[in-house]
Amino acid sequence: MTDADQPDRRRDLLALCTEAKRLARAEKEVGKVACLIDGPDLWIASVSAYNVVLDLPASRLQHGCRDFQGQVRERHLCKHIAALLLAIDEEVAVQVLERVVDPAGDWHLEAMAARGFGKS
Numbered sequence: 001m002t003d004a005d006q007p008d009r010r011r012d013l014l015a016l017c018t019e020a021k022r023l024a025r026a027e028k029e030v031g032k033v034a035c036l037i038d039g040p041d042l043w044i045a046s047v048s049a050y051n052v053v054l055d056l057p058a059s060r061l062q063h064g065c066r067d068f069q070g071q072v073r074e075r076h077l078c079k080h081i082a083a084l085l086l087a088i089d090e091e092v093a094v095q096v097l098e099r100v101v102d103p104a105g106d107w108h109l110e111a112m113a114a115r116g117f118g119k120s
């Protein structure tokens, strides 16, 4: 049995909160994910130089690209966040996405400064 036979829960969930074309772009960004902190319950990453903070204990995702600032009201994700969720452990990504897509979910999506940790 190959991976292709397995239903991919993570991509199914991503498809609910990302358009297909964004998801396709996210697949290409996965290689550009650089983690400053790489789990197990906090991720601070840069994806093509855009910061993404994924904080499990606080149920919070923070990110600031222009696309996300528009998408966040609809609880939709941009390619950078999708790329991070594709880069990290699948079980964690599924756990996060299940709460992001839940209309009654308590997950916080927050827009923040786009670039440059450590620079003011």
Ligand SMILES: [Zn+2]
Pocket: 050, 063, 064, 065, 066, 067, 068, 078, 079, 080, 081
């Ligand atoms: Zn983004």
